[in-house]
Amino acid sequence: VARNMGKLQSKIGFHTTKYRAEGSVGQAGPAGASQQHSPAHTDAVTSVAALKPDLCVSGGRDKSVAVSSWRSGAALRRFTGHEREVTKVTSALDSSRVFSASRDKTVMMWELHGTSGPSQHFPGHDLVVTGLAVSPDASQLCTGSRDNTVCKWDTETGECVGRAAISRNLVTHLCWVPGEPYVIQTSEDKTTRVWDSRELQVAHTFPAKQHIQTCCDVSQDGRYCLSSSSGSAGHGAEATLWDLRQTRGRVCEYKGHFQTTTSCVFLPRGPTLAPSIATSSSDSTVKVWDQGTAGRG
Numbered sequence: 001v002a003r004n005m006g007k008l009q010s011k012i013g014f015h016t017t018k019y020r021a022e023g024s025v026g027q028a029g030p031a032g033a034s035q036q037h038s039p040a041h042t043d044a045v046t047s048v049a050a051l052k053p054d055l056c057v058s059g060g061r062d063k064s065v066a067v068s069s070w071r072s073g074a075a076l077r078r079f080t081g082h083e084r085e086v087t088k089v090t091s092a093l094d095s096s097r098v099f100s101a102s103r104d105k106t107v108m109m110w111e112l113h114g115t116s117g118p119s120q121h122f123p124g125h126d127l128v129v130t131g132l133a134v135s136p137d138a139s140q141l142c143t144g145s146r147d148n149t150v151c152k153w154d155t156e157t158g159e160c161v162g163r164a165a166i167s168r169n170l171v172t173h174l175c176w177v178p179g180e181p182y183v184i185q186t187s188e189d190k191t192t193r194v195w196d197s198r199e200l201q202v203a204h205t206f207p208a209k210q211h212i213q214t215c216c217d218v219s220q221d222g223r224y225c226l227s228s229s230s231g232s233a234g235h236g237a238e239a240t241l242w243d244l245r246q247t248r249g250r251v252c253e254y255k256g257h258f259q260t261t262t263s264c265v266f267l268p269r270g271p272t273l274a275p276s277i278a279t280s281s282s283d284s285t286v287k288v289w290d291q292g293t294a295g296r297g
Contacts, residue, residue: 057098
């Protein structure tokens, strides 16, 4: 059965007065055994992604992008340049390049060891950018928007080298298949698409679900992808596992959330751990599932 992690209710007192201005460190407890850092953002955090084994990148409603340490919690870099809130962030793993999408209809590229301003700017969408995926070598970028388009960009020149429009394809999320030229895309039209990035054409469309598809992820071996559904009052809100290589069909569903499933992710595999996935939901829960048995095992 899925392990319901429930509402995050800390039993440890949390005191905002321990935060100091300008990111200085405050000490907790009489012996100063733990450290607390100023928040990475001054408003809600909208997106987070892995950058390096010890670093993550986040975007927020404060229009900024931050790079933080997983271990210490410290915000190490902060990038500013967007005119409206950041909607998505991503990077090629172990790369020094960070990408952010925004409600200002643009995408920006930032260099981890560069200046606080963007190193590349990608304008061209007509509405908020809601999907962002970078190729494994960080040379190409795919973006999606509520303007029904998916675009491909050269990250070196900032040039838009492909643009495809599909009626009613309000993009909700994009992710790149590791080691492949394919990009997975979810949509408010209730479908999950597989794009061939070489010609920016749809290579496959999975059968439409009953609800909006809110998010997607791809397994590290490139064999499976996940999509998550909107829902309410126990209807919908499932995550779906799709086969990318053989049947290109539905493998199983993960049902248990009572409101929209907002995010889904394949968890890293350990030597003794069965493949697992995690989902988060508007019902205030996170659930961890056995990938092969949909939590029924």
